[in-house]
Amino acid sequence: MGSRSNYVDVLIIGAGPAGLTAANCFLGSRLNVRIIDKKNGIVEAGKADGLKSISLEVLDSFGIGDGIRNEAHRVEEITLWNSDPAGGLSRACIIPDRIPELGKPREVSLHQGRIEHHMIENLHKRSTIEVEWRKQPVHMDIDLDQVDNPEAYPITVSVETSEDGSDPGLLWQPMHVERDSIRRPEIVKETIHAKYVLGCDGARSWIRQRLGVSFVGDLTDSTWVPKTSFPDIRKVAVIHSSKGTVMSVPREDRLVRFYIQIDAVNPNAASGLARRDLKVEDLLDAARAIMFPYTMEAAECAWWSAYRVGQRVANEFARHGRIFLAGDSVHTHSPKAGQGMNTSIQDAYNIGWKLRACAEHQCGREILATYEDERKPVAEALINFDRDYLKHFAKQHASNHAEFLDAYLKGQRFTTGIGIRYPPSLLIAEDVDVRSLHGGLVPGLRLPDFQVVNQSDGVPIRIHQRLRADGKFRIVVFPGDVSQEHAMSRLNQFGAWLARSKLDVEVSHSEGDSEEFFIETITIHAARRADVELEDFHEALHPWSSRWGWNYWNVYADDESYHDGHGEAYQRCGLGRNHDCVVVVRPDGYISVVCGLENTGAITSFFDALQPIKSVRPRI
Amino acid sequence: MGSRSNYVDVLIIGAGPAGLTAANCFLGSRLNVRIIDKKNGIVEAGKADGLKSISLEVLDSFGIGDGIRNEAHRVEEITLWNSDPAGGLSRACIIPDRIPELGKPREVSLHQGRIEHHMIENLHKRSTIEVEWRKQPVHMDIDLDQVDNPEAYPITVSVETSEDGSDPGLLWQPMHVERDSIRRPEIVKETIHAKYVLGCDGARSWIRQRLGVSFVGDLTDSTWVPKTSFPDIRKVAVIHSSKGTVMSVPREDRLVRFYIQIDAVNPNAASGLARRDLKVEDLLDAARAIMFPYTMEAAECAWWSAYRVGQRVANEFARHGRIFLAGDSVHTHSPKAGQGMNTSIQDAYNIGWKLRACAEHQCGREILATYEDERKPVAEALINFDRDYLKHFAKQHASNHAEFLDAYLKGQRFTTGIGIRYPPSLLIAEDVDVRSLHGGLVPGLRLPDFQVVNQSDGVPIRIHQRLRADGKFRIVVFPGDVSQEHAMSRLNQFGAWLARSKLDVEVSHSEGDSEEFFIETITIHAARRADVELEDFHEALHPWSSRWGWNYWNVYADDESYHDGHGEAYQRCGLGRNHDCVVVVRPDGYISVVCGLENTGAITSFFDALQPIKSVRPRI
Numbered sequence A, B: 001m002g003s004r005s006n007y008v009d010v011l012i013i014g015a016g017p018a019g020l021t022a023a024n025c026f027l028g029s030r031l032n033v034r035i036i037d038k039k040n041g042i043v044e045a046g047k048a049d050g051l052k053s054i055s056l057e058v059l060d061s062f063g064i065g066d067g068i069r070n071e072a073h074r075v076e077e078i079t080l081w082n083s084d085p086a087g088g089l090s091r092a093c094i095i096p097d098r099i100p101e102l103g104k105p106r107e108v109s110l111h112q113g114r115i116e117h118h119m120i121e122n123l124h125k126r127s128t129i130e131v132e133w134r135k136q137p138v139h140m141d142i143d144l145d146q147v148d149n150p151e152a153y154p155i156t157v158s159v160e161t162s163e164d165g166s167d168p169g170l171l172w173q174p175m176h177v178e179r180d181s182i183r184r185p186e187i188v189k190e191t192i193h194a195k196y197v198l199g200c201d202g203a204r205s206w207i208r209q210r211l212g213v214s215f216v217g218d219l220t221d222s223t224w225v226p227k228t229s230f231p232d233i234r235k236v237a238v239i240h241s242s243k244g245t246v247m248s249v250p251r252e253d254r255l256v257r258f259y260i261q262i263d264a265v266n267p268n269a270a271s272g273l274a275r276r277d278l279k280v281e282d283l284l285d286a287a288r289a290i291m292f293p294y295t296m297e298a299a300e301c302a303w304w305s306a307y308r309v310g311q312r313v314a315n316e317f318a319r320h321g322r323i324f325l326a327g328d329s330v331h332t333h334s335p336k337a338g339q340g341m342n343t344s345i346q347d348a349y350n351i352g353w354k355l356r357a358c359a360e361h362q363c364g365r366e367i368l369a370t371y372e373d374e375r376k377p378v379a380e381a382l383i384n385f386d387r388d389y390l391k392h393f394a395k396q397h398a399s400n401h402a403e404f405l406d407a408y409l410k411g412q413r414f415t416t417g418i419g420i421r422y423p424p425s426l427l428i429a430e431d432v433d434v435r436s437l438h439g440g441l442v443p444g445l446r447l448p449d450f451q452v453v454n455q456s457d458g459v460p461i462r463i464h465q466r467l468r469a470d471g472k473f474r475i476v477v478f479p480g481d482v483s484q485e486h487a488m489s490r491l492n493q494f495g496a497w498l499a500r501s502k503l504d505v506e507v508s509h510s511e512g513d514s515e516e517f518f519i520e521t522i523t524i525h526a527a528r529r530a531d532v533e534l535e536d537f538h539e540a541l542h543p544w545s546s547r548w549g550w551n552y553w554n555v556y557a558d559d560e561s562y563h564d565g566h567g568e569a570y571q572r573c574g575l576g577r578n579h580d581c582v583v584v585v586r587p588d589g590y591i592s593v594v595c596g597l598e599n600t601g602a603i604t605s606f607f608d609a610l611q612p613i614k615s616v617r618p619r620i
Helices: A017-024 A053-061 A065-071 A112-126 A179-183 A207-211 A267-271 A280-291 A340-359 A365-394 A401-416 A485-500 A600-609 B017-024 B053-061 B065-071 B112-126 B179-183 B207-211 B267-271 B280-291 B340-359 B365-394 B401-416 B485-500 B600-609
Strands: A007-013 A033-037 A050-052 A077-083 A089-096 A107-109 A131-133 A135-142 A155-161 A170-172 A189-199 A219-228 A236-241 A244-250 A256-262 A296-307 A323-325 A451-454 A460-462 A473-478 A519-525 A555-557 A581-585 A591-595 B007-013 B033-037 B050-052 B077-083 B089-096 B107-109 B131-133 B135-142 B155-161 B170-172 B189-199 B219-228 B236-241 B244-250 B256-262 B296-307 B323-325 B451-454 B460-462 B473-478 B519-525 B555-557 B581-585 B591-595
Touching: A007 A017, A007 A155, A007 A340, A017 A033, A017 A112, A017 A340, A033 A135, A050 A053, A050 A340, A053 A065, A053 A112, A053 A340, A065 A112, A065 B065, A077 A401, A189 A207, A189 A340, A207 A323, A219 A280, A236 A280, A244 A280, A256 A280, A280 A296, A340 A365, A365 A401, A473 A485, A485 A519, A581 A600, A591 A600, B007 B017, B007 B155, B007 B340, B017 B033, B017 B112, B017 B340, B033 B135, B050 B053, B050 B340, B053 B065, B053 B112, B053 B340, B065 B112, B077 B401, B189 B207, B189 B340, B207 B323, B219 B280, B236 B280, B244 B280, B256 B280, B280 B296, B340 B365, B365 B401, B473 B485, B485 B519, B581 B600, B591 B600
Parallel strands: A007 A033, A007 A189, A033 A131, A077 A236, A189 A323, A473 A519, A519 A555, B007 B033, B007 B189, B033 B131, B077 B236, B189 B323, B473 B519, B519 B555
Antiparallel strands: A050 A107, A077 A089, A135 A155, A155 A189, A219 A256, A219 A296, A236 A244, A244 A256, A451 A460, A451 A555, A473 A581, A581 A591, B050 B107, B077 B089, B135 B155, B155 B189, B219 B256, B219 B296, B236 B244, B244 B256, B451 B460, B451 B555, B473 B581, B581 B591
16 A cells, blocks of 8 residues: 555545445546545444435446345335224335336345445456555645646545544455455545545535535434234335334345334424434334334444435535545435435446546546536435425324325436436537437436447347446437348448547547547447348457457347347337437446437537647557 | 264264255254365365256255355357358357246356355354365274164264375365465365265265276366357357367356367267366367367466266265265266266265254154165266267267257256155155146156245245255145135145144244244145235244244245246146145155145144154143
């Protein structure tokens, strides 16, 4: 560790979900990125656990989505319960936790520590970035004269060994440090000079203290193994009774997470409930009272906490285009909607690739302003949703579940990303330049996730698994049914244009490696896979490299797979199988440009406007 | 390591796929199991790579199937090529690598070292068994007076530190050993007293030497990254030309494995090709000649070898019911059919649970005789298939692909397990005592793999993922459509019988843990999931434990899932949705007994005949 450079491109402060997401955005990069955290390691506490589909897509792009799915509990159903006139409880309804247009599960639940563990292992495996535990910032300066110089390191951060105040039950410990040095570290000071600083240090963010946000609230949160006669304990259950409200969310193994609103009738009384007065038995008693006549005991309590819920968004997400804040450090809300970790991951995924592109001189620093423009409105909308949702949650005798359901379904727009559209900017074109497109492909929306089949080997893959977080833009071409001669001919004209364009796009090349190009092309055609051959496609669309030979992972068919059905990609994108279009997709999976195959000018102008400082790679 | 006991229940020799499979059969057991290997660690060599569906089911039962699927290349298509009259090559056909009745992919390919890595990590995570590298047996004695005493340790094995003769490119090294001690170990001798010894030490097995098997052959085998104009390089391709035969199998990343038959016209000349005379360039030249006019270069060669193919089966698989042989140590054949590793895994999975059951006193030692009775016929059938297949492979100008295809498809019967039926024995009942069953459920066949939906949480799961390798027998009940009152009533009568039976089956209990029972019950009903509640089922079918509460993982529906379609379990088992039956499934997933719900006597007699020495747990 002593050999780490003190001059870093990006310093990430905080190794929770946001910080680790940001660090994973630098997989395969040669930049000098460091990530520090004042904790001892991953703590075996409860905290967040709900992973929405949009977050799983991010984890897919890191190559760890399936590993997490394997460990997690998949949430399939939500059930609502009310008190009944006889003094008992009765089930009002069971709702599938499903959004048909998504075409896949919307949510899984897993202990946050395990998710962090996967992200850290991935850094070990696929980068030189290593979490430096027990380091905290104690001082920070910025040289304002240097903020516009792309080569400068204008931020100076003093970092110190933190005191060992963390939970003894660590799930993960640094591998390359002697155990003794973990337990009795010297206080070491270090000065780090950074081009960019990203604050992901949580609700009590050291970095954010200057922005001033405070908190209020009244909820308890706990995770245990229940022994109960309540029949819906392995579904998500919302139970309204005269004694309060319980929401239970099943987790991996036998665990269930409980949100318990005590004395919901009188929120003022409840908020007087200080954390130090509350015992775990109080939570259990409350759950028992609310869920009566069902029995309830706890076999094991993994974690619990009582806290005040504040719904706030920071005024600023960034300062001087050099210091950025992400996750809990800029927005706080109730945990019940299960949005905290997910929004943190999305924040960090948004800023991560932008910092990488700037530090690698692929884009001008102007793109950094889009971070706040894109994420602050999402945080605000989320807070409004949360406030609304909490209100319905607290409602006693919710005689009409329709309202609650409505609020719940509104929330799903966030969790799938379907409801998020980033505003026009340098990175998002204003218009769609294609007739005959219905829905799916719109600048500012996330590219839908769908299955396609590899032309060369017949293996089906979901597109967000293919869009690895390697900092690349993708030109995704939908050429329609290329078994029709005119469609193949239009596509190959586009390929010929690509080959002679000045873009930093991978086409056939005799030096370097695929990793070095800023843009790659992916073709998704609508012909039957068996009706065309890879060699029919212009070679710019499946580039030859002198080192590795042909690339077999750039051309896909929207066709039936042998074992996993049909992805119906064209249909999900609102595109007829005899129509065509080109979509420029950002490194974070959002759509920048949608245009016709002949409108190559739109593509050129888009990339030109990103103002790469590095001269364009000369074509060989 | 010094603290390991020298008195072990099972000593496994060899930590390849067979040995590691056997070790994983002891997950969760308190037995003292040791596994030694003379190598330094997992070697980064090529060797086996094809994992068939039946092996993936075994890995699923260890909980690591999905992790391996994520890394592997899925094989979807096979293509056959012939020389054409113009002197070139032409594609004769593309065949889906699919068996519709299997309902899932048949095959993936992945470097054997990665598969071993997953199995070793699983031992670390879920057991106290640790591979002891660099230890080889040098002497073995058996005390014949003690072989029938179940408490005795009749086998004495002297073990010594092996010389460091292995490849320096290790993929995995023991974690708890200083690096220095790996490089310059002292020679340490140790005497181990074992109840059972399992030899999984490969084709040159030290243990098997006394059985005497020899080898002959003429094939080359190599894995590299090809740069080629051949269009089907990412499919399985079989190319017959006047210059010889090539079979290529795509692997993970960019790798492809090539089997090249040099000078197929004159096998005698070819077999004169000694391994030491051959260079990797010779392989490449041969591939180029056979695949002409397509170009072929190698970007990277990961591994290669030339060897003689012997097709032999050992006379004995076991001696004195105490020493057993598995995998390459008892059968050798060509690698082309991709059967070696798979058969090794199946061998070890077959003997693994039997040794566990005997050492844990759940079964009498008589069951051990079934190992040779079950696996030797499979090895013999495999050798016959391989001989036939190799003959077709070597055929020049295979003018008629039908024969080759036929041989290939015959092979699929092994790879899926569909073609394997174990003979009647203590462990396999003679007859099926159920009318109206068509196919699927037959004693001696493997339980088909199908998806079912959890009654309590709606999560779909494939049944072989549910049948964890924990040494348990399962009573799998198919009660039909339990929304019909008479069907639920018949099922609950069966539940009542279970609750009062003397079997070591988990029903509701107030002490101990689920793990301690030898038998568990799984119910798969054919009603719509929403039409019944868990509480409608007799509690013996979803046992209450005083420690953990209700068990939510024993009752499943053969119903539509929210995101993954319908498993059609009844149909795959050849069972009408209004019919019922009970199936006793062995710990390795093979069917022991099929009987009617009212024929509980068949179940009792089956378990009685296994002669557990341990007294039956008293019912509380």
